[in-house]
Amino acid sequence: MKVNPVAVLIAIIIFFAIVLLAYNAMPRQGSQADMKLSDRQAILDDARIKFPDADMVDIVNITETSEAGSSYLIVKVRVTEGFSSTCPKRYHLQYFYPQQKFEPSKPELVTKDCSMCGDGNCIVAFEEEAIIASVNAPGTEEVGDFVDSKPNPVPSVAPLENNSWSVTWRSGSEKVTVILSNRGEVLSIS
Numbered sequence: 001m002k003v004n005p006v007a008v009l010i011a012i013i014i015f016f017a018i019v020l021l022a023y024n025a026m027p028r029q030g031s032q033a034d035m036k037l038s039d040r041q042a043i044l045d046d047a048r049i050k051f052p053d054a055d056m057v058d059i060v061n062i063t064e065t066s067e068a069g070s071s072y073l074i075v076k077v078r079v080t081e082g083f084s085s086t087c088p089k090r091y092h093l094q095y096f097y098p099q100q101k102f103e104p105s106k107p108e109l110v111t112k113d114c115s116m117c118g119d120g121n122c123i124v125a126f127e128e129e130a131i132i133a134s135v136n137a138p139g140t141e142e143v144g145d146f147v148d149s150k151p152n153p154v155p156s157v158a159p160l161e162n163n164s165w166s167v168t169w170r171s172g173s174e175k176v177t178v179i180l181s182n183r184g185e186v187l188s189i190s
Contacts, residue, residue, distance in 0.1 A: 040075075043095050047077045047104070051091070056080040060092075073097040077104070080128055084154050086135045086147055087114035090128040124165055124182050127157040134167035134178045139186035143169060146176045 040059060047057045061076040075095040082088045090111045093104040111128045115136055124130050134155065135144040147153045150171030158166045160179070164187060168177040179187040 039097065043075055043077060043097070046095075047079055047093055050093075050104070050107075051079045051081065053081050054079045055083040055088075079107070083128070083131075086131065086144075087111075088128040088131055090126055122184050124180060124184050127165075129184075130157050130165035130167050130180060131155050133165075133180050133184045134169070137180065137184045137186060140178055140189070142189055143167075143176050143178050146171075146174075150174065 044057055044059065048054060051057070057077065057079050059075060060078045061074075063074045063076070064071060065074055066072070073096070075097050077093040077095065079091040079093060080088055081091075088111060089109065091107040091109055093107050095104045110126060111132060114132055122129075124133055134140060135147055147169050150169075153169045153171040156168050156170070160166055163182040165180045165182070166177060167180065168175055176189065178189045181187055
């Protein structure tokens with residue numbers, strides 16, 4: 001029996017085409033490029049369900065990592081409750097994608113007890129910490145009095161270029177602004 005070399009070549013090409021198609025159809029292990037927008041939205045929706053009183057929910061970081069021969073993503077989600085209060089609560093959730101899909105790690109409470117620098121060694125790293133420091137740090141009594149005496153004061157927070165924070169509390173047409181160092185020290189109040 002004589003084998004047709006063209007038929008063998010066609011069979012080999014078909015075989016490799018099937019292998020290539022199967023490889024491309026396989027789900028990829030975690031890479032940011034492979035994470036669909038719908039999966040990002042599903043993670044945010046899951047965090048909103050777990051924290052229905054949250055004012056803010058957003059993805060703050062996605063890190064690729066590998067362990068025991070498999071790679072995956074760690075999706076860090078910020079959840080903030082009471083952002084407009086003098087004591088906002090910030091949590092971090094970590095989702096391991098695609099391994100655990102929408103089952104996050106235990107929430108890490110970032111802001112605790114509405115106080116800043118209780119041990120004297122702090123870094124103001126997040127907006128919520130700047131809000132707390134704006135009314136609780138030594139020298140912010142004027143800001144605290146403003147917030148306590150005005151109806152519905154609302155903070156706006158901005159990081160500044162020199163590793164400091166600007167927190168402005170507004171109530172109607174009145175406002176007070178405090179500039180804080182990233183260590184929670186008052187630089188100015190206006």
